[in-house]
Amino acid sequence: MVWKREETDTSKNLNKKGGMTLALQQPYTPKDRSFWQITLSLTLASFFIFASMYAVQPLFPVYVEEFNISISAASLSLSLTITGLIVGLIVLGFFSDRHGRTSFIKASVAGATIPFLIIPWTDSFFLLICLRFIQGVALAGLPAAALAYLHEEIDSGSVHVATALYISSNALGGMVGRVMAGTMTDFFSWHTYFYMLGGLGTVMFLLMLRLLPASRFFESSELSFRHDLHGFSYHLRNPRLLLIFGLGIIFQTSFTGVWTYLPFHLQEAPFFLSLATISLFYFAYGLGVVGSPLAGWLAGHFPLSSVRLTGIFVLCTGIFLMLFDAVWIISIGLALLCLGFFTAHSLTASSIGDLVTHHKGSASSLYLVSYYIGVVTGSSMLGPLYNSQGWPGLMIFLALLPLIYIIIVRSKVKIGN
Structure with missing residues (x-):
């Protein structure tokens, strides 16, 4: 394959050049310039992708x-963007294991950029969502390849630093993307905002071309696609894993449901807030950067299941506070919502490795898929409930959903440690 040959030639050339030292053929550490090129490139790309x-x-x-x-x-x-992402995660993950990493990472940034330059020209919402679906498939290229690329190219003692920066930029990109959307739209238009994202994506793509080093240690998978599909089917027959995947769907449904309908609620009485003001509430996502490492630290001192259960109660408490009409109480509720969600989510994701002995990559991929299924459910499936029961009915449902699921699960089987 062309992609494979392109990414492995660099490694061969290094071996042929007698002047090269053996150290240059070792995985990168923070002492190497390429370590920071990789970290900066993937962090910026992740920021753009999630924005x-x-x-x-x-x-x-x-x-x-x-x-x-x-x-x-x-x-x-x-x-539909998330649906495209789910499709892309499965398909591009398979191809990335066979044809390399950097090509998919660069293509992801380019593919995410182009729709932003086309969508403002259309007055058809149908075309808008079709382009967003295509954009979602392209967005998957980065998460499908980035973590594997980091673990292949960076020293095992240093990879956690690069990984932490990469993952933190996910939450940061999602937060800034939402805040800027409301602000730019209120002062200019959403078309202007999309052009701005298109310009940002172009800059990011050029940086990728300039900074991102070619793979040196990538080894193409010789396994068949059938073997990968077998890994998926194996995990889907594991009842404990299915419960974990269910947690991913439930957490994200409640979390996304609040944020999806919050702008509609705050534009109505008694608030009558502008879109720019409403966008400021998305700064609560900043607690996502704190919640994940905090959860990891707590899980090192207390049982994982207890910390996760605490995170779920914090999440649900935050949603219940959404029932009040005071802006300051809603702000506290959103802060608790984000803190509890990222705590519970990160610990649920990390517990997967303890539940499987092989095909661990496909197990993690399936959890990521279930996580994004929750985004689809929380954004598009709750409209009838909101229309019939209003904001209070929706919030009560979303607050009780994780609690009821946990009660049912814990009565059936203990998941996690």
Whole structure:
């Protein structure tokens, strides 16, 4: 394959050059310039990818008014992107194991950029969501290849530093993407915001070309696609793993459901807040950067299941606070929501490795898929409930959903440690 040959030639050339030292053929450490090139490249790419993914979430009320559509229809601009992402994660993950890493990472940034330059030219919401679906498939290239690339190219004693920066930029990109969406749309238009993201993506792509080193230690998988599919089917027959995947769906459904319908709630009485003001609430995502490492530290001192259960209670408490009409209480509720969610999510994801003995990569991929299924459910499937029961009914449902699931699960089987 061309991609494979392109990425492995660098390694061969290094071996042929007698002047090269053996140290240059070792995995990168923080002492190496390439370590920081990889870390900076993937961190910036991750920031852009997640800003692109969630850029439309605060814009649902704008789409409802501009295109004269329902809330559920407007939410398709996010849920179809996530659907494309799910497809891309499965398909591109397989190809990345066979054809290399950097090509998919660069293509992901380029593929995510192009729709932002096309969508503002259309007045068709149908075309908008079709382009967002294609964009979602492209977005998957980065998460499908990035972590594997980091573990292949960076020294095992240093990879956690690069990985932590990469993952933290996920939450940061999602937060800034949402905040800027409301602010730019309020002062200019959502079209202007999309052009800005298109320009940012172009800059990111050029940086990728300049900074991202070619793979040196990539080894193409000789296993068949059938073997990969067998890994998926093996995990889907494991009842304990299915419960973990269910947790991913439930957590994300409640979390996304709050953020999807929050702009509609805050634009109505008694708040009447502008879109720019509402976007400031997304700064609560900053606690996601704190929640994940805090959860890891707590799990090192207390049982994982107890810390995760605490995270779930914090999440649900935050949702219950959404029932109050005071802005400051809602702000506290959103902070608790984010802290509890990222705590519970990170510990649930990390517990997968303890439940499987092989095909660990496919198990993690399936959890990621279930996580994003929750995004689709929380954004597009809750419209009828919101229309019939309003904000209070929706919040009560979303707060009780994780609690009921945990009660049922714990009565059946103990998951995690």
